Amino acid sequence: MAQRGSAPEKRPGFFSQIKSLFKFTREVYPWLPWLQIAILVAGVLVGVILGYLIPPLQVWSIILWGITGLMLGVLAAMILMTQLSTKAMYKKIDGMPGxxxxxxxxxxxxxxxxxxxxxxxxxxxxxxxxxxxxxxxxxxxxxxxxxxxxxxxxxxxxxxxxxxxxxxxxxxxxxxxxxxxxxxxxxxxxxxxxxxxxxxxxxxxxxxxxxxxxxxxxxxxxxxxxxxxxxxxxxx
Structure with missing residues (x-):
């Protein structure tokens, strides 16, 4: 019986690609993790403050606003990493043949x-x-x-x-x-x-x-x- 063809190469998953992108960018910008953490904390703080300022003042409202701030912080941190990864790529290939x-x-x-x-x-x-x-x-x-x-x-x-x-x-x-x-x-x-x-x-x-x-x-x-x-x- 003829051997079956080799299975197609499995592409890395979304989170695996995020991890690779993070490692790649951090090699050029070692301060990236700290900046991302600061962005997440800032997002949560902004959300909590909005929860206090926007009526009605309730615990669940403050929590929801905090979660919203966290999600926005995650989005901002991802956008920042993507932009820095492009700059990191140019830094790495600068001067290389090809x-x-x-x-x-x-x-x-x-x-x-x-x-x-x-x-x-x-x-x-x-x-x-x-x-x-x-x-x-x-x-x-x-x-x-x-x-x-x-x-x-x-x-x-x-x-x-x-x-x-x-x-x-x-x-x-x-x-x-x-x-x-x-x-x-x-x-x-x-x-x-x-x-x-x-x-x-x-x-x-x-x-x-x-x-x-x-x-x-x-x-x-x-x-x-x-x-x-x-x-x-x-x-x-």
């Missing part, structure tokens, strides 16, 4: 198309160039040493201008210099670009660029960040 690819492929939304695989790479230094196409045109993003990226960025910009005439090409460099874009501001910067093409033109541009893009599969390309090591786990 960080740009991870951000472009996960944080731009449906109005942009990008891959975690670079379109140009220096095999020795791992400096890489990525590309995103969207309503704002074409964006070429450099990751690594600005000096070593000059040729790669120029080649990609020239290729984009050749196959998509009339479409604006924006060049960004991720880093911490005066003219650089920090990794945590990359997605926001791209999304703020003014709309220059419609959806039909965007689809045509993507098709043209894909048709002329050279295969880089034989090169040691950093395909983004390992999500299990660098991305903050999020609850469902």
């Amino acid at each position: 960080a740009v690819g991870h951000v472009l492929s996960t944080s731009l939304g449906r109005s942009w198309q990008a891959s975690d695989t670079p379109v140009g790479v220096n095999p020795k230094s791992q400096d890489a160039v990525y590309r995103a196409v969207g309503r704002g045109g074409i964006v070429v993003v450099g990751e690594g040493s600005r000096g070593r990226l000059t040729r790669l960025i120029k080649d990609e910009k020239t290729r984009s201008l050749r196959v998509a005439q009339g479409v604006p090409v924006t060049v960004l460099h991720v880093g911490h210099g005066d003219d650089d874009t920090p990794i945590d501001q990359l997605a926001k910067t791209i999304k703020k670009l003014p709309k220059a093409i419609d959806k039909t033109t965007m689809a045509a541009v993507i098709k043209r660029i894909d048709s002329v893009s050279q295969s880089l599969s034989s090169l040691p390309i950093p395909k983004g960040i390992d999500p299990l090591k660098a991305r903050a786990p999020r609850p469902r």
